[in-house]
Amino acid sequence: MDSKYSAVAGVKDAKTNNFKRKFVNIIENNVKKVKLSQPDYKLNNVHGTNKNYKQTIVKEICPVNMQEARKRLPVLMVRSRLIQEIRNNLTMILIGETGSGKTTQVPQIIHEARLEGLGSIAVTQPRRVATITIALRVAAEMNTEIGGYVGYSVRFEDVTSPKTKVKYLTDGMLLREAIMDPLLKKYSVIILDEAHERTVNTDILFGIVKLAQKERIVKKLSELKVIIMSATMDVDTFRKYFDNCPVIYLEGRSYPVTIYHSKMKQEDYQYAALCTIFQLHATLPSEHDFLVFLTGQEEIESVMYNIKQIAKEAPGPLIKVCPLYAGLPAAKQLQVWKDPPQGTRKVVLATNIAEASVTIPRIKCVIDTGVVKERTWCTRTGAERLRVTRCAGAACWQRAGRAGRTAPGAAYRLYTVADLKARPPHSTPEIVRCPLAPTILLLIAAGMDPVTFPLIDAPSSDSIEASLVLLKELGAIDSESNPKLTPIGKKMSAFPIDPKYSKILLSAPEYGCLEEALSLVAVLSSENVFHTPMHKREEALKVKQKFISPLGDHITLLNVFKDFCKAPLKKQWCKENYLHHKNLTYASEIRHQLLSICQRLNLTVSSCGNALDQLLKCLLCGLFTNCAWLRSGAGGEGKSIGVGRYVTASGAGASLHPAGALHTARPLPPAVLYTELLHTRRPYLLTVSAIQPHWLHRAAPEYARRCHASR
DNA sequence: GAGCACTGC
Numbered sequence: 001m002d003s004k005y006s007a008v009a010g011v012k013d014a015k016t017n018n019f020k021r022k023f024v025n026i027i028e029n030n031v032k033k034v035k036l037s038q039p040d041y042k043l044n045n046v047h048g049t050n051k052n053y054k055q056t057i058v059k060e061i062c063p064v065n066m067q068e069a070r071k072r073l074p075v076l077m078v079r080s081r082l083i084q085e086i087r088n089n090l091t092m093i094l095i096g097e098t099g100s101g102k103t104t105q106v107p108q109i110i111h112e113a114r115l116e117g118l119g120s121i122a123v124t125q126p127r128r129v130a131t132i133t134i135a136l137r138v139a140a141e142m143n144t145e146i147g148g149y150v151g152y153s154v155r156f157e158d159v160t161s162p163k164t165k166v167k168y169l170t171d172g173m174l175l176r177e178a179i180m181d182p183l184l185k186k187y188s189v190i191i192l193d194e195a196h197e198r199t200v201n202t203d204i205l206f207g208i209v210k211l212a213q214k215e216r217i218v219k220k221l222s223e224l225k226v227i228i229m230s231a232t233m234d235v236d237t238f239r240k241y242f243d244n245c246p247v248i249y250l251e252g253r254s255y256p257v258t259i260y261h262s263k264m265k266q267e268d269y270q271y272a273a274l275c276t277i278f279q280l281h282a283t284l285p286s287e288h289d290f291l292v293f294l295t296g297q298e299e300i301e302s303v304m305y306n307i308k309q310i311a312k313e314a315p316g317p318l319i320k321v322c323p324l325y326a327g328l329p330a331a332k333q334l335q336v337w338k339d340p341p342q343g344t345r346k347v348v349l350a351t352n353i354a355e356a357s358v359t360i361p362r363i364k365c366v367i368d369t370g371v372v373k374e375r376t377w378c379t380r381t382g383a384e385r386l387r388v389t390r391c392a393g394a395a396c397w398q399r400a401g402r403a404g405r406t407a408p409g410a411a412y413r414l415y416t417v418a419d420l421k422a423r424p425p426h427s428t429p430e431i432v433r434c435p436l437a438p439t440i441l442l443l444i445a446a447g448m449d450p451v452t453f454p455l456i457d458a459p460s461s462d463s464i465e466a467s468l469v470l471l472k473e474l475g476a477i478d479s480e481s482n483p484k485l486t487p488i489g490k491k492m493s494a495f496p497i498d499p500k501y502s503k504i505l506l507s508a509p510e511y512g513c514l515e516e517a518l519s520l521v522a523v524l525s526s527e528n529v530f531h532t533p534m535h536k537r538e539e540a541l542k543v544k545q546k547f548i549s550p551l552g553d554h555i556t557l558l559n560v561f562k563d564f565c566k567a568p569l570k571k572q573w574c575k576e577n578y579l580h581h582k583n584l585t586y587a588s589e590i591r592h593q594l595l596s597i598c599q600r601l602n603l604t605v606s607s608c609g610n611a612l613d614q615l616l617k618c619l620l621c622g623l624f625t626n627c628a629w630l631r632s633g634a635g636g637e638g639k640s641i642g643v644g645r646y647v648t649a650s651g652a653g654a655s656l657h658p659a660g661a662l663h664t665a666r667p668l669p670p671a672v673l674y675t676e677l678l679h680t681r682r683p684y685l686l687t688v689s690a691i692q693p694h695w696l697h698r699a700a701p702e703y704a705r706r707c708h709a710s711r
Numbered sequence: 712g713a714g715c716a717c718t719g720c
Binding site for chain 2: 126127128154155170171172173175176197199200201295296297298325326327351352353355356357372373374375386388430438442495496497525527528532534537590593655657658659663664678680681682684686
């Protein structure tokens, strides 16, 4: 039996002899059984918002016995208590496991009791797709048209009317509304759902609603009820933050999930995952689908290759492997929801996209590596870092729960019980590990003081300071202490994008290149447009050549976008060119939105034609802090010094990323403009264009002087 | 000469 496992390829230290041993260790340790919950209404990852999509959803989420199913929801058992608590308190916390029905039922309960009075009820969600599907579900349950009493609002799509009393919206949308009206006067009840996820937007909203409650009392306006809803969370922290408000716990309806822990520490989790997959594969019936949590595209592709190799000789049914990560084109993601042929087992290899964002049916068995790829930010150099870390306890439980959505299941954890206990219970909230300039600009625009603004977990003062300095340099605020928006800052905050990018758009008329700047900023604000599958890398790179500009990556992206707009059959064209149709479509929607804001601000939209250096100079107006200079003696074919050939304004060393357009350029440009400084294996400059050093003096004279003095 | 987790306006 051992010999067949020598087929393991591409996995480090894949030693045949310990395959069996590890495998047995993982399986023997039935540590404890826990009950986890049944599914809620959140639907699968259905992308796009066209008409077909909505019809499909309505069909799927409205079973004939919907009213019967509703009656059994745990939340309805506490209905009268809930109404009473809401009447008596300004704020409350509702803890409910998945399947308790809180997201769909609580707003209906409030509306049926007319607790919202003359105002309306807002329910926030962190994700677009969930926002839309839940709103459709609730409209169906209330037997009304969507956009009537029940509506939703997400970016690019507002399906509400003056009649709307229950409005589902993304937390980002409510935040945008708060800029226009920080007291959120049209709402009498605001429900912040999925609070445990602690996204930047929800964290900010906690503070906004808290201040709005107080201010409304001071101004003798109608009161604002706030309900915080969450699965599991650090209740004490939240309670303290919300002045010891009452907490109601809801039971979830649950299927049991049996948890198995590894007995000993696994040195190589990829290898351990493969061992576990094939151990289980040999014993479990083929209808039991597997879900394996991994960290990224490369890892998923590598494990997929190994599974296919081993499966050729391993005992057990046929295997269908489905990769699932956000960067995978939508058409390929859909494979995950297709039932495999009779007698074939589906093995889904997913990133933490499968943890909360999407739900896969029929998963009976979760294999959890216990790791996640996390992005952190360095205040001093502005460098971001992607690294694999052990995920928090809450994430481990969330992953295990994915096995018990439709029936009892099992979760195999490739880490020990001691390891689990040593983990932090919750992950670090996003707000303490990301760049803050966009958030701070938004707060100032909403009339808040970013320094005293109440946050549950405050970022370091260094981080806040760095963002204020940047906003001052961008001309958005007048001073770092007691900051007020400048006229430019006010315009910048009108754009739903990073302030560095809105500054580019506002500077573009001066360079006569707003046409091009809009396209480029839209692409930069979207996701990566290139898709490079491992096994077709050569071909993908060859196809990419036709877009590449000697000026660098920015013009290359512009070329891609322009050709995309001209292409008659866009889906087909994207497939042929290894481009993401979804992300390019998204970019063109963003461009449309940005254009209408520019027109509202009376900016002159003109094209610079072939004078593309105008566009690069314009980019520098927003990205002037992102310059790097070639190290002396490091040009041409010379050996790299330190960590890279370029050095940034903050003194960080970095190299041009090998996938970039300028990587093979010789001689290397003496100065470059980069969009991102990302540390993966080494620090790399991403999305880079060549610039003339003296351009910086015109784009940001003050900054250029300081920068020159310190270099 | 390497590879980018996940959301959102």
